[in-house]
Amino acid sequence: MPRVDPSRANPFRPGFGVSPRVLAGRDELLEEFDTALDEGPGSPLRSILVSGARGMGKTVILNELEEAARVRGWLIIRLPESGGILEELASTILPAQLAELDSERAVRRRVTGARVAGIGSLSTTAQERYEVRENAATLIARLLDVLAGHGTGVLFTLDELQAVDRESVAAFAALYQHLVRDERDVALAAAGLPVGVGQLLQHRGTTFLRRAERVQLGPLSDADVIDAVRRTVEGAGGEISADALAALAESVHGYPYLLQLAGYRAWRESAGGALTPAHVRATSRVVSQRMGRLVHEPALRDLPQAQHSYLVAMAQDDGPSSTGTVAARLGLTAQHANVFRARLIERELILPAGHGLVDYSLPYLRDHLRREAASS
Template sequence: MARNPFKPTAGANPPLLVGRDVLVEEFLESIEDGPGAPGRITIFTGPRGIGKTVMLNTVAERVQSDHQWLVIDETATTGFVNRLTAASRVLLDPEAATRRRVKAVTLPAQLGGFELSDDPARPIGLREAAGALARRCEENGTGLLVTLDEVHSSSRDELRQFATAVQHLIREDREIAVAFAGLPAAVTELLNDEVTTFLRRAERHVLSDVPLAEASRALAETITANGRRIDPDALAVAARATGGYPFMIQLVGYQVWRKASGDHIDAEAARVGVEAARARLGSLVHETALAELSGVDRAFLSAMAHDDGPSRLQAIAGRLGKGLNYVSVYRARLLEAGMIAAAGRGKVDFAIPFLREYLREHAPE
């Protein structure tokens, strides 16, 4: 039996990436354009499951394969600046990883012969270590790409350190590029921080759902490439159920594949698979997203769930028994969190597929 090719796991690369080709090519062009190209600092943002981590993975793989750049992947959790500094030093001197204490890292004479001291009175920071690594890459005709996932406000101090180091390296015209990924609220805080204002000039891409035609292509090509066939009506059911939501493409594909009879996927398998995918989406995405919100945020969303389509702020205010100024504050919060999206003047809608149905199913009796 063929292995299920779909990957409904956070951050896992899908078998076929669709709807993002232009963004990937733009990033690669910035590498070709050299230091100073605006795309060399890029931020990917959007709601959960939209494919932010996949974009980081993809640009990293392409930069590495197409341009032979060195890539360091990190996550913005506590200690990431120290981890990046250590990684830079180990890459400069691989033997450092096997020694208990590194007294110095000296590059070969043909690479400049400069030295990084390990004197505790003068600790080596990220700027110095990454700068030395970038210079070594340049001597070999390449550069350094750092990807930083899950940018979060709780890492503000370290993000400031990181951004300051990157800013100095860019001013030195180093062959370096940085790609960030984070939820909208976290990215907004990063851009509004007084220390990291230069990041406002970064290329910022707000990822959204892909066209249903692209979702259909991802499902069909992945299924046929792995030895199965899917009926046209079954493909239509499956593609429509994804809503163009990248994570849902993988989840629907995974469940439809599981429900197939042999190597043939018919409409019934698609229908049952879609139901299973919707159930799993609730536990994998909706529960996690709602858990991080305040009680009033959740009440706002529950008030929206009464409507079959976009909700008017006036109606939400009435259901909550509050004034428009009050609900406008939470509208702004939920927009930044990527939970809702503007849907016309005075209207909002859910940004995460099937969140309306999830809230209705789990509404208190």
């Protein structure tokens, strides 16, 4: 019986929240964050707010930022997406972290016989120590004291920011702001869908977050896609021609989720041989449809009718649309149409494409809207 070579297993990962085998692009942001961690408290890039469409790689970026902090010996605290953030921190997350740090230190002391500076305030057993409920601020301060002894700090991460209760985010923002003012070694990386993040920042209590570095996660360059696909395929013992790489980059449009999906499908089509343009072309129907179901439909679900109509009017064009023509198609004044245009740009569904032009920012959205129109 032929044995399946495990190294030839499909290396692409078309799922949400799944880190890729090979990360494409994003070097600049990661380098800046590295620098911010090394620079010490006060660096503005220590607070990062990532926004982007579904599948643009937000969760993956948070994972990478966590990794950057982890290799520096920082502690990572993932803030809960539901429930009260401060309550969860005070009741479970921080006590657990403190207890763990203490036991590590206890082990190390036993092994090395050395005394660790600053241990005095943490010298009884974990159980006794954390029976009395203390608030999040006190516990974080204590955690940071311990970490300061190692020259490290805490990175807080928060995913799906658009879905988190605003009051809860505001309460955490206030606490975080104090830590920054006190020049503690803290960093924060949060990610969410564009509109949700925008709305959250309108909230009174989150003013401070408005000063965080805003990163709008955009598409990858074709060169980055090609490089990542080649390394993914070759790293798994496969082969791909230059033509196939070019075809793949063209169908992916720089969209990370599609890179994984098209790569996965093309790999499967190739059935163990070298990947060719024909294998890539065979994926195109599935790629467009899957994109519609998993990305376009959710993105359009809560869209006000007028903005939806604007998108549909754009779908008559095969490339970027003239804003004047779209207004005329809708029977609107240029001024009125501009309101919808601005909202759609805010949602990162369209983007300016040169003077008086707009284009979709999600690949295959045109196809999706045309299919939708044809079936209704």
